[in-house]
Amino acid sequence: MSEKIAFLGLGNLGTPIAERLIKAGHELTVWNRTTSKADPLVKLGAKVVENAIDAIEDGGIVISVLADDAAVEEIFSMELVEKMGKGGIHISMSTISPETSRQLSQIHDWYEETYVAAPIFARPEAVVAGVGNIAISGKTAAKDVAKPILQGFVKGIYDFGEDPGAANVVKLAGNFMIAASLEMMGEAFTMAEKNGISRQSIFEMLTQTIFAAPIFQNYGKLVASNVYEPVAFRLPLGLKDINLTLQAAANVNVPMPMADLVRNRFISALAKGRQEMDWAALAKGPSDDAGL
């Protein structure tokens, strides 16, 4: 079914998602802080607005793909939330803290609107290819509206119940596991390299056998070559996510020493001026430490 959708946030991930939605036949009104980023979408038929609030229709559907908690809190002002109105559904795809999701959900509730958390596991090229996966949580009736829309551009949708923060917890846990896998490969490949084995050859064996998963195959290529391009997800965003993970863990008294280690790697990468690199450049840490 074709839906009218207000789409907020045209970053690296938002843009290909919006494009897929337009191509699936939905009617999009898009907003982005830098309006010019909407140009390619306007050519595909999207309407563009200067202010986020002008995208909102009474009782309509809003999809947001924003950079962080602060952006979500700023864009979803009281004014905007009020304008959404009774029956409105906010599908929030940003990687933010479970707490922000839960608080925003309560505000939406006040206006008889529903908040659905639907963060996506996908790099931009995975959105284009339709192979991403979404963790979803929130009230069932709203999820029933959201799922058919989201299904159009991902491989799978995994439902984590009614708690609006649950899907964010899963997304943070997953991103922690990706970051930890980068450090893991960085250490293993460096240890092999200094023992006279090519990084490429150990990468090939392990990612064709016991570690034959997308994370190891795709990121492993970067770690094997020690070249971290193209940049799909900037390193400071990786630090943001691991900080959110550690906060979500500390809130329920869960120590995560491996996440602490990874966090320090991100901080060190920033100290070395790597803020413009892909977050996979975390894996340069072990290689620096070994004098390579």
Add this chain to the structure above:
Amino acid sequence: MSEKIAFLGLGNLGTPIAERLIKAGHELTVWNRTTSKADPLVKLGAKVVENAIDAIEDGGIVISVLADDAAVEEIFSMELVEKMGKGGIHISMSTISPETSRQLSQIHDWYEETYVAAPIFARPEAVVAGVGNIAISGKTAAKDVAKPILQGFVKGIYDFGEDPGAANVVKLAGNFMIAASLEMMGEAFTMAEKNGISRQSIFEMLTQTIFAAPIFQNYGKLVASNVYEPVAFRLPLGLKDINLTLQAAANVNVPMPMADLVRNRFISALAKGRQEMDWAALAKGPSDDAGL
């Protein structure tokens, strides 16, 4: 081609390997410290000897699957190595240090024999199913003899060149990555659990999507349930392997902070009396720390 093979070591992994070799038509003379373990193999047609040296034939093939460096050094006494004689090939499948492999290789060289390192990535059930993988290294002529024998019971053989220690480095790096994956899942699933999400549901999403690899799917099941049975590889052997990894890294000045973290988890597991559990019980650490 059917070969006469002296097979030394009938542990959890050695036994199914020997069985596959017999079923593939090779003529095995087996030895194990506890001779009775050979009984099922004798029924299949193997010859059994009381002393390892009695299994050795002049210029023949020897396959060893032993517990650790000390066992390899003890069994491959000067007397036994001398008896192997010119043209003899030792296919060493144990997970041992690269240094032990290199030293033993030099001793074999002295007698015009060849040492081939061929550690296997497989739990016993993977050997039975023929889905394990072998890293191999050593002199090419001997590898050409070893490969067709090994090919009969694994999915893939990956060649890491002539350095007899290289395959051991790869095996240690891989085992480190498995242990680190256990800790990673332990932390992520515990963080999810205390945030109200079932360990099973986050396990299912992540291992069906971005972490869809055997290590995460098979070990993840144990970490999700927090029950570490059946025991295929005892926890103290995991500590042995991580110690070897750290030593092989330190020998070439590579710090591995994630491996240090994992090592401490093994030590703590022993302190808690978990020596009879599978090494995957490492992943109980994060859950203990979180008061579960």
